[in-house]
Amino acid sequence: MKGKLIALLLLCSASLLAQPQNNTGALRIAKLKYNGGGDWYANKTALPNLIEFCNRNLGMQLAPQEDVIEVGNPELFLYPYVYLTGHGNVVFSEAEAENLRNYLIAGGFLHIDDNYGLDPFIRLEMKKVFPNLDFVELPFDHPIYQQRFTFSEGLPKVHEHDSKPPQGFGIMYQGRLVCFYSYESDLGNGWEDRRVYNDPEEIRQQALRMGANIIAFAFTQN
Numbered sequence: 001m002k003g004k005l006i007a008l009l010l011l012c013s014a015s016l017l018a019q020p021q022n023n024t025g026a027l028r029i030a031k032l033k034y035n036g037g038g039d040w041y042a043n044k045t046a047l048p049n050l051i052e053f054c055n056r057n058l059g060m061q062l063a064p065q066e067d068v069i070e071v072g073n074p075e076l077f078l079y080p081y082v083y084l085t086g087h088g089n090v091v092f093s094e095a096e097a098e099n100l101r102n103y104l105i106a107g108g109f110l111h112i113d114d115n116y117g118l119d120p121f122i123r124l125e126m127k128k129v130f131p132n133l134d135f136v137e138l139p140f141d142h143p144i145y146q147q148r149f150t151f152s153e154g155l156p157k158v159h160e161h162d163s164k165p166p167q168g169f170g171i172m173y174q175g176r177l178v179c180f181y182s183y184e185s186d187l188g189n190g191w192e193d194r195r196v197y198n199d200p201e202e203i204r205q206q207a208l209r210m211g212a213n214i215i216a217f218a219f220t221q222n
Contacts, residue, residue: 027060029215030067030076032084032110034125036091041068042115043085046191053191053208054215058148072096076103081218082110085188087117090125097128104129104171104178109218112181113188116161126171126179135169135181143221144168144180147213155182156206158190158199177221180214187211 031047033040047066054060066083069076072095076082084090092100104110112122123135138144138154145151145168155166166185170177189197190207 028063028067028079029081029083030069030079032082033068033070034084034086034090034092034096035071036089036121038086038088038090038118038121039115040084040086040090042087043188043192045193045196046085046188047083049193050191050208050211050215054212058212058216060215060219070096072099074099076100077106077108080107080109081215082108083113083188084110084122085113085115085118087115088121090118090121092125092128094128097125101129105173108178109221110179111214111218112179113185114181114183115186115188116159119183122181130171130173133171133173135171138168138170138177138180142168142170142177144170144177144213144217147216149209149213151210151213155185155187156190156203156210157184158186158203158207159197161186177217180217182210182214185210 029047029051031040048064051062051064051066055062069079069082071092076099100110140152140154145154155168157166161184164184167183169181169183171179187207187210190199190204191211194201194204
């Protein structure tokens with residue numbers, strides 16, 4: 001299974017720059033389903049909109065709808081990028097934490113997107129995944145902010161909650177960014193259909209551009 005992930009990552013890297021527009025192809029990303037009662041299913045229109053943006057602006061070949069994958073499912077290894085969001089409780093069993101750890105070590109990439117209220121739960125659960133590693137704030141010159149679109153001041157702010165600045169945290173494993181955590185930004189809300197939050201179009205575009213950077217980074221980093 002790990003070999004399949006490596007092969008898929010190589011295919012993603014080769015296809016990123018020059019694929020025909022609007023060709024959905026067979027590459028797939030997934031939303032992570034977890035236990036604990038939190039709304040893992042939040043932001044229903046977010047990933048399809050981000051996928052469409054990536055296909056149109058980056059020439060990618062992503063399937064138009066994301067898959068749903070449970071944390072402990074061995075098929076997690078088939079996805080080069082998985083997205084976790086929600087407002088509430090998250091619980092990983094020991095087996096789920098091990099599966100997620102093996103996936104990330106093997107070359108996978110997890111994007112955690114705080115949808116307000118996720119922070120105290122996800123930090124505890126990620127300690128099950130990597131007991132000896134901590135989230136570190138990424139500098140604004142990190143490559144994840146310098147992909148197709150440049151964010152010289154880090155994450156954009158989509159929605160205001162606690163008057164805190166948006167922050168991008170990462171978990172590094174042997175020098176590789178395996179998990180990116182967008183905090184106090186509400187990126188996923190910015191990816192939603194405009195009718196959902198009625199955000200200004202420029203805010204939505206900034207969120208989509210940053211999301212595209214994350215996808216591009218996940219598919220091409222060494």
